[in-house]
Amino acid sequence: MSEITGAERPARDGSPFPDRRDPVFERDVRRMFTHIAQRYEWFDHVASMGNDLLWRPRALWDLDRFRAPGPVRRVLDLGCGTGELTRLTAHRFPSAQVVGVDFTAAMLAVAQRRTGTPGTAGKISYGRATAMRLPFPDGTFDLATNAFLARNLLDLEAALTEMRRVLRPGGVLLILEITEPVSPAFGSLFHAYFDHVVPWLGAAVDSAGPYRYLPESLRRLPPRPAFLDALRRAGFPRAEAHTQSMGIVTAFLAEAGARAP
Numbered sequence: 089m090s091e092i093t094g095a096e097r098p099a100r101d102g103s104p105f106p107d108r109r110d111p112v113f114e115r116d117v118r119r120m121f122t123h124i125a126q127r128y129e130w131f132d133h134v135a136s137m138g139n140d141l142l143w144r145p146r147a148l149w150d151l152d153r154f155r156a157p158g159p160v161r162r163v164l165d166l167g168c169g170t171g172e173l174t175r176l177t178a179h180r181f182p183s184a185q186v187v188g189v190d191f192t193a194a195m196l197a198v199a200q201r202r203t204g205t206p207g208t209a210g211k212i213s214y215g216r217a218t219a220m221r222l223p224f225p226d227g228t229f230d231l232a233t234n235a236f237l238a239r240n241l242l243d244l245e246a247a248l249t250e251m252r253r254v255l256r257p258g259g260v261l262l263i264l265e266i267t268e269p270v271s272p273a274f275g276s277l278f279h280a281y282f283d284h285v286v287p288w289l290g291a292a293v294d295s296a297g298p299y300r301y302l303p304e305s306l307r308r309l310p311p312r313p314a315f316l317d318a319l320r321r322a323g324f325p326r327a328e329a330h331t332q333s334m335g336i337v338t339a340f341l342a343e344a345g346a347r348a349p
């Protein structure tokens with residue numbers, strides 16, 4: 089997919105289309121998620137052909153095998169959006185306090201509404217904050233998770249350092265993200281769908297900008313080995329990448345080292 093230039097922005101239907109080179113990029117990311125908040129979950133289920141319903145539980149399963157056994161008391165789900173991973177995490181660690189944090193109020197409002205589920209509501213709380221400056225003291229959490237956040241971060245390395253700061257030494261970070269498929273042949277097929285069909289589906293629901301931004305944001309993400317290097321530099325000496333669906337998504341797992349960098 090070629091670079092989308094100024095002439096093609098904004099999207100024809102006027103929906104937000106964040107541009108990473110723009111100083112108001114983060115504001116536009118918030119506008120974009122505000123625009124799609126009500127349709128976010130069902131659109132993702134349709135666009136991923138239901139696979140996203142498997143990706144999050146599988147990533148939590150990987151997390152459980154990666155971490156050292158021991159109690160989990162406090163979990164942070166960053167960029168929690170409508171709370172899909174937050175709720176699954178609360179079910180997976182029933183004795184933990186789970187905090188979902190996001191900088192888009194409209195996504196948090198949906199999360200709050202959906203989290204009325206008996207058995208989890210008491211343990212989940214939501215708050216508004218940017219991933220770049222988390223309102224928690226050093227070493228607060230045993231686990232930190234985030235799904236489909238990383239592509240949207242203006243400064244990935246700074247955000248990874250901030251995630252490391254709020255984890256205790258030995259705490260574990262899970263980052264689930266869309267990634268390039270492992271096989272180039274399957275990659276061509278994937279890109280035909282992801283770069284063309286998904287934006288077309290987005291345009292059909294008045295969201296041409298957000299769903300053109302989606303494939304563009306994937307091109308900004310470092311490849312798996314470079315992502316693992318970034319994690320190590322941010323203070324996670326043990327880091328692994330676990331692919332799913334032929335590499336369409338990857339669960340990055342990383343253990344916080346003894347001292348933050």
Ligand SMILES: C[S@@+](CC[C@H](N)C(=O)[O-])C[C@H]1O[C@@H](n2cnc3c(N)ncnc32)[C@H](O)[C@@H]1O
Nearest residue numbers: 121167168169190191192195218219235236240
């Ligand atoms: C693609 S959604 C993912 C939501 C959810 N984690 C899931 O599994 O579906 C990305 C979320 O990250 C949030 N986000 C993006 N950049 C952020 C930042 N810098 N700080 C906090 N939240 C951010 C957006 O508001 C949005 O709700």
